Amino acid sequence: MKEYNIIFTFYSTHLALAFERELKSSEINVKITPVPRQISSSCGLSGRINARDLERVKEVCSDNQIEYEDIYQIEGENFKKIKV
Numbered sequence: 001m002k003e004y005n006i007i008f009t010f011y012s013t014h015l016a017l018a019f020e021r022e023l024k025s026s027e028i029n030v031k032i033t034p035v036p037r038q039i040s041s042s043c044g045l046s047g048r049i050n051a052r053d054l055e056r057v058k059e060v061c062s063d064n065q066i067e068y069e070d071i072y073q074i075e076g077e078n079f080k081k082i083k084v
Contacts, residue, residue, distance in 0.1 A: 004031050004048035007079065008057075009039060009069040016045035022064045028053050039072060039079055058084075 010016040016032060023030040031048040039046075049057050051073070061068060072079040 002029050002031075003050055004029075005051050005074045006049045006054055006057075006082075007036070007039070007072040007074060008047040008049070009035055009072070010045065010047070011067065011069050013045055015066055015068070016047055018064070018066050019047045019061065019068070022060050022066060023047070023049070023057060026056075026060050028057060028060065036079065038077075039070075 008019060010019065020030050020032050029050060032045050033048055035042070035044045035046045047068075054071075060066070071082040071084055073082055
């Protein structure tokens with residue numbers, strides 16, 4: 001069972017889909033889901049990854065000019081913003 005315990009939020013749906021495409025092409029597990037209401041009340045997509053892939057994912061985003069808004073760590077039912 002894959003554990004998706006890090007959430008990336010984005011400024012647009014286009015960026016979320018580019019995030020998914022580039023991570024899959026880099027063979028990194030990713031799951032696209034709606035942004036949790038605890039994080040934002042606006043509509044939008046978020047990308048979930050495993051914490052062990054965080055640094056690699058940030059490199060893929062940088063290499064492919066994929067700008068993300070925030071990164072959160074899932075802690076039970078809570079979300080803790082990670083400084084980037």
